[in-house]
Amino acid sequence: MRAAPADHVAQNGFTVHTRGRGFTEITDKVGEVVAASGVHTGMVNIFSLHTSCSLLISENADPTVREDLERWLARAVPDGDGIFQHDEEGPDDMPAHVRAILTGVSLVAPVHGGRIQLGTWQGIYLWEHRLDPHQRKITVTVLGH
Amino acid sequence: MRAAPADHVAQNGFTVHTRGRGFTEITDKVGEVVAASGVHTGMVNIFSLHTSCSLLISENADPTVREDLERWLARAVPDGDGIFQHDEEGPDDMPAHVRAILTGVSLVAPVHGGRIQLGTWQGIYLWEHRLDPHQRKITVTVLGH
Amino acid sequence: MRAAPADHVAQNGFTVHTRGRGFTEITDKVGEVVAASGVHTGMVNIFSLHTSCSLLISENADPTVREDLERWLARAVPDGDGIFQHDEEGPDDMPAHVRAILTGVSLVAPVHGGRIQLGTWQGIYLWEHRLDPHQRKITVTVLGH
Numbered sequence: 001m002r003a004a005p006a007d008h009v010a011q012n013g014f015t016v017h018t019r020g021r022g023f024t025e026i027t028d029k030v031g032e033v034v035a036a037s038g039v040h041t042g043m044v045n046i047f048s049l050h051t052s053c054s055l056l057i058s059e060n061a062d063p064t065v066r067e068d069l070e071r072w073l074a075r076a077v078p079d080g081d082g083i084f085q086h087d088e089e090g091p092d093d094m095p096a097h098v099r100a101i102l103t104g105v106s107l108v109a110p111v112h113g114g115r116i117q118l119g120t121w122q123g124i125y126l127w128e129h130r131l132d133p134h135q136r137k138i139t140v141t142v143l144g145h
Numbered sequence: 146m147r148a149a150p151a152d153h154v155a156q157n158g159f160t161v162h163t164r165g166r167g168f169t170e171i172t173d174k175v176g177e178v179v180a181a182s183g184v185h186t187g188m189v190n191i192f193s194l195h196t197s198c199s200l201l202i203s204e205n206a207d208p209t210v211r212e213d214l215e216r217w218l219a220r221a222v223p224d225g226d227g228i229f230q231h232d233e234e235g236p237d238d239m240p241a242h243v244r245a246i247l248t249g250v251s252l253v254a255p256v257h258g259g260r261i262q263l264g265t266w267q268g269i270y271l272w273e274h275r276l277d278p279h280q281r282k283i284t285v286t287v288l289g290h
Numbered sequence: 291m292r293a294a295p296a297d298h299v300a301q302n303g304f305t306v307h308t309r310g311r312g313f314t315e316i317t318d319k320v321g322e323v324v325a326a327s328g329v330h331t332g333m334v335n336i337f338s339l340h341t342s343c344s345l346l347i348s349e350n351a352d353p354t355v356r357e358d359l360e361r362w363l364a365r366a367v368p369d370g371d372g373i374f375q376h377d378e379e380g381p382d383d384m385p386a387h388v389r390a391i392l393t394g395v396s397l398v399a400p401v402h403g404g405r406i407q408l409g410t411w412q413g414i415y416l417w418e419h420r421l422d423p424h425q426r427k428i429t430v431t432v433l434g435h
Contacts, residue, residue: 003316009289010185011255025172041301043335044433045188045253046166047260049264051204057395059341059387061353062379068384071373076221076366083216086209094213095264099205101214105202105267108335108396110301110429117429122395139255143433144299156331156400190398191331194409209354216346221366228361231354239358242349248298248357250347251398284400284407286333288433 009143010037016136017052018128021092024065026055026138027116028122033140034116042144043117046107046124049137053128054098054103060123068128073099079131089130096129103127111144146173148207155182161281163198165274166237168211171200171276172261172269176279179261187289189261191252191269196284197241198273199248214272218244225275234275241274248272256289300327300431306426308343308418311382313356316345316428317414318405323430326404331432332401335415339427343418344388344393350413359417363389369421379420386419394419401434 011080012033016024026046034044048055077098080091087093107124110117117125126136157178161169171191179189191241204210222243225236232238252269255262263269269279293430295335302323306314316336319396324334339343349355367388399405408414416426 008275009187011257015355027310037435042299043433047253047255047262047305049262049267051202051264051266057341058392062376062378065384068352068374068376071372072388073368075373077217081217084213086207086213089206094210097193097210097216098214100202101201104249104394106398108253108337108398110302110335110337110431112429116337117337119341119427121219121341137264139257141186141289143188143253144431154332156402166401192398192400192407194407194412196347196409196411202334213358223363226362230367231352231358233352239355242355243359243362246346246348247395249394253398282409286331286400286434288333 008039008145011141013139016138018136019133020131022127023125023127025123025125026039029113030124031116034111034142035140038090038115039111039142039144042111044111044140048105049138051100052130053126053136054095054100054105055107056103056125056127057107061121092098092131099129106137110140117121153184153290155288156286158282158284161271163279163281163282165276165278166273168270168272170268170270173275173287176261176269177270178285179256184256184287185259187256189254189256190286192284196245197272197275198281199245199250200252201248201270201272202252202267204266204272206266214269238278244274298327298329298435301431303427303429305430308426310421311418313415313417315413315415320407320414320430324401324432327432329401329432329434330404331365332423334399334406335431336397340396342389342420343392343416343426344395345397346393346415346417347397347412349414351411351412357406358372382421389419392422401432
């Protein structure tokens with residue numbers, strides 16, 4: 001157990017250019033903000049300023065895991081589902097909102113030894129739920145000492 | 146990148162009186178706690194002290210988005226589902242717990258410029274999952290400088 | 291509203307030995323870290339370093355709630371589902387990843403009066419999604435004053 005003054009807060013943002021529905025790993029980009037913050041021990045929040053993509057911590061070794069995640073979610077929340085009224089932007093409009101609610105737009109992870117602490121098989125991903133490419137703004141906030 | 150002493154913590158609560166299943170926007174109430182905290186840069190946690198409602202960040206412009214969210218979740222977790230044993234409080238009892246697990250009871254967002262930083266189309270909502278009105282207690286904690 | 295210097299950060303970890311798929315309550319273990327931190331008011335992050343179990347806040351009184359949660363999730367994400375490619379570790383391999391994404395690997399809760407603040411019916415649980423027993427590492431980080 002370490003107890004010490006919590007004397008640092010740092011905040012920075014970056015933009016992810018997605019290529020349509022699918023995953024973009026952002027572990028390194030988040031790690032850069034944490035490294036630059038000067039925080040040794042604390043926590044980091046990663047936040048997406050959007051309602052049709054999500055942030056998640058997922059398995060980072062086998063890309064078929066992410067393909068399977070996409071396949072499961074596409075079946076659970078099908079594009080063009082007749083129960084949806086909100087479809088101004090197309091058949092993937094409302095499904096993207098449901099997907100974002102189910103998988104979340106905000107993550108918190110520990111900072112330990114000046115780095116984000118993740119398990120061996122964990123990576124941080126942005127999951128684009130719209131079919132078209134988008135620019136997604138992410139804010140990273142680091143607190144600790 | 147700003148790095149500065151993290152010298153403030155503030156915590157306050159409020160109660161949401163729901164009118165049964167549906168959404169109540171709490172963006173302004175959370176914003177008031179953030180404004181009163183004196184924190185300029187940091188993060189805010191919004192926490193619900195209940196297991197049958199949830200907190201979420203969702204699209205805040207078109208009310209049909211929330212109607213569609215409700216319609217999707219009602220189909221995925223139907224009231225009165227025969228697989229549920231726990232139904233002391235009625236057919237919406239156990240579905241409310243499943244809904245709360247899937248959508249979450251805790252949110253974290255950045256504080257920037259003395260305000261909660263949300264995307265243009267993001268609002269913070271309490272989602273009541275019980276059919277009857279309830280009083281829901283929310284705790285807001287702000288950390289930063 | 292209390293506003294005071296945020297002058298403490300504490301971080302500690304523990305391991306949960308699961309007995310295969312199911313729930314282990316960790317409320318007391320998290321509470322010990324919070325009590326030892328010396329933080330009176332602030333927030334706590336509980337983080338799992340794994341991609342096939344999750345952390346959740348659920349009803350803590352009636353064990354049938356957890357049985358029903360398991361039954362609902364087992365139906366929504368069936369073991370051995372033919373849509374999954376990733377099955378090196380068996381029919382529960384990819385379902386465990388999907389379950390972890392849907393229910394989350396990180397929690398944040400308020401610290402109030404030197405204790406984690408939970409509702410009367412809330413408990414913190416680790417949900418093992420693999421069929422076999424595993425050792426799961428949890429990191430707890432407390433920030434506040």
